[in-house]
Structure formats: structure tokens, C-alpha cells
Amino acid sequence: MRIIAGTHRGRALTPVGQGDANAHLRPTTDRIRETIFNILIGGRVGVDLQDAVIADVFCGTGAMGLEALSRGASLAQFVDNGRVALGLVQQNITLLKEGDRSAVIKADARQMPPLKTPADVVFLDPPYGTGLGEVALERMITTQSLRDGAVIVFEDNAPAPALPSVQILDQRSYGGTVVSFLQKRPH
Numbered sequence: 001m002r003i004i005a006g007t008h009r010g011r012a013l014t015p016v017g018q019g020d021a022n023a024h025l026r027p028t029t030d031r032i033r034e035t036i037f038n039i040l041i042g043g044r045v046g047v048d049l050q051d052a053v054i055a056d057v058f059c060g061t062g063a064m065g066l067e068a069l070s071r072g073a074s075l076a077q078f079v080d081n082g083r084v085a086l087g088l089v090q091q092n093i094t095l096l097k098e099g100d101r102s103a104v105i106k107a108d109a110r111q112m113p114p115l116k117t118p119a120d121v122v123f124l125d126p127p128y129g130t131g132l133g134e135v136a137l138e139r140m141i142t143t144q145s146l147r148d149g150a151v152i153v154f155e156d157n158a159p160a161p162a163l164p165s166v167q168i169l170d171q172r173s174y175g176g177t178v179v180s181f182l183q184k185r186p187h
Contacts, residue, residue, distance in 0.1 A: 001063055003096075004034045006070030013063055014091045016084075028125060028155065032174050033067060036153055040121070041071075044170045045181050047121060047151050049073050055119035055145065057109050057126075057136055062089035064123035064153075069098050077103045077115055109136035114143035121151050128157040128176075141165050141184065152182040 001013045028036070040047050050072040056065030057079045065076035076098070078089045086106055093102045107113060109132060122140065126133035133156055140146050141163075151169070154160040159171055160180035170181040 001061065002030060003063075003067055003070045004030060004037065006067070006072065008066070008070040008096050011096060013061055013066065014088055014095060016061065016088065028063060028177075032177060032179070033063060035172070035174070036064075036179055037067060037071070039170060039172070039179075039181065040151065040153065045151060049121070052120040053077070053117050053147075055079065055115055055122045055140070057112075057122060057124050057140070058132070059089050059123075060085050060125065062092045064125070065089075065102075066092055066096060066098065068121065068123075069096075069101055073101075073121070075101055075103070075117055077105060077117070077119065079105045079107055079109060079112055081106060081108045110139060112136070112139060112143075112145075115140070115145040118145055118147045119150055120147055121153070122146065123153050123155075125155040134161045134163070137163065137166070146184045148184060148186040150184040152180075152184065154180040154182055156180075 003011045051074045054065050054068045054073045054076040059078040059080045062078050065078055069076050124133050157176055159178050166182040169183050172179050
């Protein structure tokens, strides 16, 4: 697992260890991560990551948020409640010396507190097929953790749920992964 582009391009991240099977971590592959960022920055979505505030929810290794920092985001807020995931994301933040632009939040995404800084871009990669992503997204909306117009990259094994507060910008399938690009409607 490596950072694809930006200031940390080519830097390897701490891998998920062999003994971590019980942690249920499923990092987004480099190829899918690169495709997501190509769609996010160019294509139909067209987000400017320069100085953007990121939320990486169900962050695992933190690869998505760290990739965004490498590409110019000003802050990445990493949310997870798994001991192994929190250890990995902290190791990767330290490895890339991104502590000043990172916040690690230990929280169950279903009950997570409001983000201190509302996000412009959210990476939401819940355990597949659990419905946790929808619950986490609704929680982020009700706690005003998303700016109006925020873009949500939602990974699951099915298309993102239809919610009245978001619109679907794009959807792509990659084997057993469906990536939905959503945008928060103004309230």
C-alpha cells in the first residue's frame, strides 16, 4: 500500500499484519484508490482538495485521508473504533509526519460526536453489507459534521442508499466493491 500522488507520492504505508484477521480490515487497493481520486478530482465530481477538510470514517489504515493530505488537504479527521485500525492510522500519520494536519477520533461511527471542523470530503468505507455506512452518514448529517455541498465517497458491496439529504453524482463497480460519489444538499 503506497501513497499514489502528491507530496508523499510513492511512500509505503504500514501494512495490515497477518495476525490482524480479527480486526476485519479491508484496505482499499491502490488501483481503486487511484481511480477514486481521479474521479474525485477530475471527471464528473471535480473536487478541489487544496485546503479541503477531510473525514475518513471507518478509516482502517487511514490511506484515503493520508492520500488527500498528500494532495493538499489541510486537515484529515480519522474515525474508527477498532484498536488495530487506530494503531495503524496513528503509525501511518507518524510515518508521514502528518500529526499537525491530522486528528484521530476513537468513536463508533453510529454514535460519533460532531466533527470539530465540518468536512468538505468524506471517505466512508464501512464493513460491507452491514448498513453501518448509512447510519454513519445520517449521523454526520444530523450533527452538522458536513459542509453544504460536501462530497461523500461511499464504498460498499452495493450502491449507496438513497437519502433525501444527498444526491448521487456518480457510481462505479469494481468487482465486489461499489463506489458511490454523493453530495450533501444544502439544508
